[in-house]
Amino acid sequence: MSTTINAAWHLASRPAGLPTAANFAWRETTLPELADGQVQVRNIWLSVDPTNRIWMNDADSYLPKLELGEVMRGIGIGRVEASRDAALQPGDIVQGMLGWQRYCVGPAKALTRLPPIPLPLSAHFGLLGHIGLTAYFGLTDVAGAKAGETLVVSAAAGAVGSLAVQIGKNLGMRVVAIAGGAEKCRWLRDELGADAVIDYKVEDVAAGLQRTCPEGVDVDFENVGGRTLDAVLGNLKLGARIALCGLISQYNATAPEPGPSNLAHLLMQRGRMQGFIVLDYLDRAQEAAEKLIAWHLAGRMKYRLDISDGLASAPAALGKLFTGANTGKVLVKVGEE
Numbered sequence: 001m002s003t004t005i006n007a008a009w010h011l012a013s014r015p016a017g018l019p020t021a022a023n024f025a026w027r028e029t030t031l032p033e034l035a036d037g038q039v040q041v042r043n044i045w046l047s048v049d050p051t052n053r054i055w056m057n058d059a060d061s062y063l064p065k066l067e068l069g070e071v072m073r074g075i076g077i078g079r080v081e082a083s084r085d086a087a088l089q090p091g092d093i094v095q096g097m098l099g100w101q102r103y104c105v106g107p108a109k110a111l112t113r114l115p116p117i118p119l120p121l122s123a124h125f126g127l128l129g130h131i132g133l134t135a136y137f138g139l140t141d142v143a144g145a146k147a148g149e150t151l152v153v154s155a156a157a158g159a160v161g162s163l164a165v166q167i168g169k170n171l172g173m174r175v176v177a178i179a180g181g182a183e184k185c186r187w188l189r190d191e192l193g194a195d196a197v198i199d200y201k202v203e204d205v206a207a208g209l210q211r212t213c214p215e216g217v218d219v220d221f222e223n224v225g226g227r228t229l230d231a232v233l234g235n236l237k238l239g240a241r242i243a244l245c246g247l248i249s250q251y252n253a254t255a256p257e258p259g260p261s262n263l264a265h266l267l268m269q270r271g272r273m274q275g276f277i278v279l280d281y282l283d284r285a286q287e288a289a290e291k292l293i294a295w296h297l298a299g300r301m302k303y304r305l306d307i308s309d310g311l312a313s314a315p316a317a318l319g320k321l322f323t324g325a326n327t328g329k330v331l332v333k334v335g336e337e
Ligand SMILES: NC(=O)c1ccc[n+]([C@@H]2O[C@H](COP(=O)([O-])OP(=O)(O)OC[C@H]3O[C@@H](n4cnc5c(N)ncnc54)[C@H](OP(=O)(O)O)[C@@H]3O)[C@@H](O)[C@H]2O)c1
Pocket: 048, 049, 050, 051, 130, 131, 134, 155, 156, 157, 158, 159, 160, 161, 178, 179, 180, 181, 184, 223, 224, 244, 245, 246, 247, 248, 249, 250, 276, 277, 278, 279, 320, 321, 322, 323, 324, 325, 326, 327, 328, 329, 330
């Protein structure tokens, strides 16, 4: 009989507005014995993502909703400690929905063995993985970004946004970054190479776009939605494309927000707005990883981690995404590598 003690955050209640620690319950249990086809994984890194908030709602999204009482869903990286499936061996490093917990016992077939990379393990979340794929394919595949075009990125100092800014530069675009706060804007301009910045906390975004994109926007990598998206819609060039990546300004809304008022510009400018979900690009992960690693090793692509120490910090880490307390990728270090 196994005597390993697991600790996990369970969904205790659904948030009304911002998620808080009160929405989670900490429980400790004994790990079950492995069944055929299962592995036991010790979790190392937990990725904390805005979509965690979506999963807490009482509604299905691109994944089924979480039921109350379930272990909070989360993407993690961990090390296999025991296996009853030939596909994975003890010592393997895997990624998957490991959950907000210290250990995950589950089917081996739900996990992906990570290939070795010439970078720290955490780069699988900071530069590669779902974050890198979202930024890379959102720009290249969804938006059809081209050299010489003007790109706008919102939530630009966050995980996806900071990569999208730099991918845009590497593709030869002129990049305008929108973020909240002087230090984030300085980082984007001075260290990541954004051509212009809009600090939406001190400048109206529509005015900022007129200042920085007097000829209009070719591509919008949209992470925020709401008023930010509306301002971009009002400043589109002919044939503009909007890669609708996320709507973080709406995730804690307690009532439906009014629709954008500038949709007429999408029509008049023959624009296209397309939503996408990174899961649809998982089979092309290698293609993006090769590019992102090469750019990083050549000094043309940085990533920044915002690390919280210990599983206990996960609810607070989630809150950072909605107050803008993070710069770069929010991670929780659950255990040693
Ligand atoms: N489509 C997909 O498959 C996919 C995959 C991954 C992520 N996403 C989406 O991509 C977006 C970014 O995700 P991420 O993981 O990279 O998070 P992130 O950008 O690292 O963190 C979220 C950032 O959003 C900004 N923000 C929060 N509330 C805001 C508001 N009301 N108005 C304006 N800005 C606000 C904050 O930055 P400021 O300080 O600048 O406000 C915050 O730092 C999210 O919308 C997420 O849902 C989509």
